Amino acid sequence: MNRRDAIRNVAILMGTALSASTLAALEGCTSSGPKNYTLQTPETKALLAEIAETIIPETSTPGAKAAKVEDFILVMVGDCYDEKAQKEFTDGLNKVNEESKKQFSKSFMDITPKQRTELLTAIDKERVEYNKRKDKKKDDPVHYFQYMKELTLLGYFTSEPGVTKALRYVAVPGRYDGCVPYKKGDKAWA
Secondary structure, eight states: OOHHHHHHHHHHHTTOOOOHHHHHHHHTOOTTOOOOGGGGSHHHHHHHHHHHHHHSOOSSSOOTTTTTHHHHHHHHHHHHSOHHHHHHHHHHHHHHHHHHHHHHSSOGGGSOHHHHHHHHHHHHHHHHHHHHOTTOOTTOOOOHHHHHHHHHHHHHHTSHHIIIIISBOOSSOOSOOSOOOOOTTOOOBO
16 A cells, blocks of 8 residues: 555545545655745745644644644645646745735734634635635636645644544554444544
């Protein structure tokens, strides 16, 4: 089994819905994807780390930064997404900064964690509305935040901290129990 199949199977098992564009990207993964040098800058990596940490912050479990989700996102976008999707993604990073400057007169890196959450929540609402449009065409691009959010979740819940700390994990499972009681607040199984 290769990594693409493993990630797809993990996503299905966890009940995570991946968009068609993310699944298509997994099918096209090669180590020789189109080169987008914007993705390879330290500033881009730092911005992605902060966006991912805002989506999955550190609480009693490690956050996205501890799982190094930004590295996962950069590899996925750089190696698996076509030039059009890469451009949509990098343009989206610029839009996050533009919205931050418009709302708070500072770049995303310079605003407080509370302001980051407020900003990304508003962008996520915009994404939902964009996806609900009635006049949506088949060739319309995916909303840039769709990529960011999906890749953050996928990267986190396939990382060691995500699987072992955020989910219940048994390194060597025993027998199969088809009906395990669930108590409100229990973690999902990895």
